[in-house]
Amino acid sequence: xxxxxxxxxxxxxxxxxxSFQSLExxxxxxxxxKHKSYKEGQYxxxxxxxxxxxxxxxxIESNKKIYDILxxxxxxxxxxxxxxxx
Numbered sequence: 001x002x003x004x005x006x007x008x009x010x011x012x013x014x015x016x017x018x019s020f021q022s023l024e025x026x027x028x029x030x031x032x033x034k035h036k037s038y039k040e041g042q043y044x045x046x047x048x049x050x051x052x053x054x055x056x057x058x059x060i061e062s063n064k065k066i067y068d069i070l071x072x073x074x075x076x077x078x079x080x081x082x083x084x085x086x
Contacts, residue, residue, distance in 0.1 A: 017069045020051035042079035050086045
């Protein structure tokens with residue numbers, strides 16, 4: 001899966017399960033290309049989500065919800081994910 005397909009899949013899955021006002025997904029993989037653990041096809045992503053429903057949860061609860069929704073993508077295509085909730 002390439003990065004554009006992955007971003008599209010993530011957006012669709014989150015839209016179906018979470019109410020949010022905005023979602024920004026940034027590919028930060030370029031920052032990690034020199035790391036020993038870097039693997040082609042494994043992406044480093046940053047999610048910036050503006051969501052009142054997630055904001056009302058604890059950080060652990062909101063991150064767990066996102067991890068549960070993106071479980072397959074995290075196992076197969078995401079090496080690292082940073083989540084910021086506004």
